[in-house]
Amino acid sequence: xxxxxxxxKEIASIHENFPQWYTDVVLKTQLVDYxxxxxTMVIRPxxxxxxxxxxxxxxxxxxxxxxxxxxxxxFIPYSYLxxxxxxxxxxxxxxxxxxxxxxxxxxEPLVVRPTSETIICEMYSKWxxxxxxxxxxxxxxxxxxxxxxxxxxxxxxxxxxxxxxxxLHASEEEAQEETLKMLHVYEEFAHNVxxxxxxxxxxxxxxxxxxxxxTYSIEAMMQDGKSLQSGTTHFxxxxxxxxxxxxxxDRDGKLKNPYQTSWGVSTRLIGAIIMSHGDExxxxxxxxxxxxxxxxxxxxxxxxxxxEKCAEVFESLKKNFRVKLDDRDYSPGWKxxxxxxxxxxxxxxxxxxxxxxxxxxxxxRDIEGGAKIxxxxxxxxxxxxxxxxxVHENMYNKALKFRDSHVKTVSNIDELKEAVDGGxxxxxxxxxxxxxxxxxxxxxxxxxxxxxxxxxxxGDTCVxxxxxxxxxxxxxxxx
RNA sequence: CGAGGUAUAGCGCAGUUUGGUAGCGCGCUUGGUUCGGGACCAAGAGGCCGUGAGUUCGAAUCUCGCUACCUCGACCA
Numbered sequence: 001x002x003x004x005x006x007x008x009k010e011i012a013s014i015h016e017n018f019p020q021w022y023t024d025v026v027l028k029t030q031l032v033d034y035x036x037x038x039x040t041m042v043i044r045p046x047x048x049x050x051x052x053x054x055x056x057x058x059x060x061x062x063x064x065x066x067x068x069x070x071x072x073x074x075f076i077p078y079s080y081l082x083x084x085x086x087x088x089x090x091x092x093x094x095x096x097x098x099x100x101x102x103x104x105x106x107x108e109p110l111v112v113r114p115t116s117e118t119i120i121c122e123m124y125s126k127w128x129x130x131x132x133x134x135x136x137x138x139x140x141x142x143x144x145x146x147x148x149x150x151x152x153x154x155x156x157x158x159x160x161x162x163x164x165x166x167x168l169h170a171s172e173e174e175a176q177e178e179t180l181k182m183l184h185v186y187e188e189f190a191h192n193v194x195x196x197x198x199x200x201x202x203x204x205x206x207x208x209x210x211x212x213x214x215t216y217s218i219e220a221m222m223q224d225g226k227s228l229q230s231g232t233t234h235f236x237x238x239x240x241x242x243x244x245x246x247x248x249x250d251r252d253g254k255l256k257n258p259y260q261t262s263w264g265v266s267t268r269l270i271g272a273i274i275m276s277h278g279d280e281x282x283x284x285x286x287x288x289x290x291x292x293x294x295x296x297x298x299x300x301x302x303x304x305x306x307x308e309k310c311a312e313v314f315e316s317l318k319k320n321f322r323v324k325l326d327d328r329d330y331s332p333g334w335k336x337x338x339x340x341x342x343x344x345x346x347x348x349x350x351x352x353x354x355x356x357x358x359x360x361x362x363x364x365r366d367i368e369g370g371a372k373i374x375x376x377x378x379x380x381x382x383x384x385x386x387x388x389x390x391v392h393e394n395m396y397n398k399a400l401k402f403r404d405s406h407v408k409t410v411s412n413i414d415e416l417k418e419a420v421d422g423g424x425x426x427x428x429x430x431x432x433x434x435x436x437x438x439x440x441x442x443x444x445x446x447x448x449x450x451x452x453x454x455x456x457x458x459g460d461t462c463v464x465x466x467x468x469x470x471x472x473x474x475x476x477x478x479x
Numbered sequence: 480c481g482a483g484g485u486a487u488a489g490c491g492c493a494g495u496u497u498g499g500u501a502g503c504g505c506g507c508u509u510g511g512u513u514c515g516g517g518a519c520c521a522a523g524a525g526g527c528c529g530u531g532a533g534u535u536c537g538a539a540u541c542u543c544g545c546u547a548c549c550u551c552g553a554c555c556a
Contacts, residue, residue: 333516
């Protein structure tokens with residue numbers, strides 16, 4: 001028997017209209033609202049709570065790997081931007097510039113930071129004198145502004161929140177090692193906290209950061225088969241340190257430019273969570289960043305002892321979990337649907353029957369149909385902890401399975417087009433020429449995502465020109 | 480920035496063709512009955528119809544401009 005939908009439809013179908021589904025979900029679950037200025041978003045408490053948890057987890061990892069936090073100014077003299085040629089070219093089209101203070105014209109226009117390489121380099125040039133000052137390992141949590149043409153909440157907005165790490169190193173090897181180390185920190189975080197599998201690899205010349213020698217990325221596959229570049233790490237060599245005249249006196253008595261890296265992830269990660277795990281009912285949040293890990297819903301609240309028992313359970317759980325007791329005067333069914341839409345990983349139902357039996361009913365969000373289980377009240381703490389871990393594992397595995405089943409190995413342009421049009425990534429061989437990359441983009445609308453570290457060939461010839469291939473690379477349509 | 484679409488109560492919509500001063504559902508408030516998958520009854524509150532001009536005795540409705548949002552493309556975390 002066909003199962004009638006047992007939840008109320010407030011959002012577009014994820015299968016029928018993915019973009020509309022996304023917009024509906026972010027608005028209706030109150031993650032964000034639109035700001036009054038084009039392309040801006042208000043991150044509402046429920047969305048911001050996710051960001052705070054992301055920050056907490058990442059920040060711990062940055063500290064663990066020896067980095068310190070600092071804060072650099074929002075305003076950057078326009079002239080700084082001009083110092084690194086590729087960098088200006090990359091960012092000039094989308095920077096916001098302040099030219100006036102009140103009625104008075106400023107003597108030099110100020111850029112509202114689109115990224116902070118320039119101002120941080122300027123400061124580093126004052127702070128670094130000796131090899132003893134290296135490595136310099138600084139991260140900042142900040143907002144940045146890029147005047148994008150089209151915008152979508154979390155995925156591309158005029159202003160967004162991120163972290164940017166900026167490091168200086170005495171040796172090239174050490175800087176390269178840092179670049180890859182932080183990429184792996186991102187990947188580990190995405191796996192263990194967000195439950196999102198990432199493709200790690202190096203970006204092509206075309207796709208790399210303006211001013212970098214090499215850019216690496218983590219790429220996640222969304223459920224529409226498109227790629228979301230979720231984080232990047234950059235190796236600069238001495239491009240910026242030379243341009244900004246950062247010099248240190250080495251042991252050998254010679255003045256040298258240090259090697260540099262930068263790396264960042266942004267509130268876009270929240271978009272990745274939404275589009276990796278969401279379903280027909282709405283959000284499905286990974287337990288480790290879910291603002292509410294479990295919600296307690298009293299059933300037949302008016303009956304003797306129910307409210308009291310729920311409050312008691314709430315008190316016993318709140319020390320260990322982000323738990324919420326919803327004793328508002330809505331029907332239980334209404335609340336079930338509400339918290340499913342909001343992606344709360346576990347629901348705890350407690351009614352007269354349960355109290356009589358000394359149990360609670362637990363329903364998990366990540367499994368279709370809820371998979372309700374009864375748990376004795378005195379085991380709730382341990383069982384919930386285990387269940388949240390299980391939910392995390394299941395969400396990761398589900399995302400991984402989806403991803404792996406949407407990667408097609410291809411050897412020519414027709415296969416590539418068919419793969420990406422069908423909502424897949426195409427894994428293929430490439431000669432490394434920009435021309436072929438551009439041509440593929442033109443013919444299929446897919447761009448290179450990245451080159452995996454495992455370069456075991458899956459063919460000999462370039463997917464586009466048919467000449468000898470040198471790189472194994474993923475192509476995909478991207479956000 | 481190019482193509483298409485939308486804008487009326489918190490949300491979803493009707494009303495626009497044929498101009499006459501706004502309506503439905505949900506939600507919200509109050510009271511009561513309810514409560515194991517979006518309960519029910521009753522009584523209420525809430526909108527100068529995105530915005531600026533124009534046409535007209537009269538504009539949500541017709542004309543032009545602007546803005547925002549959505550979808551699809553070119554660029555980015």
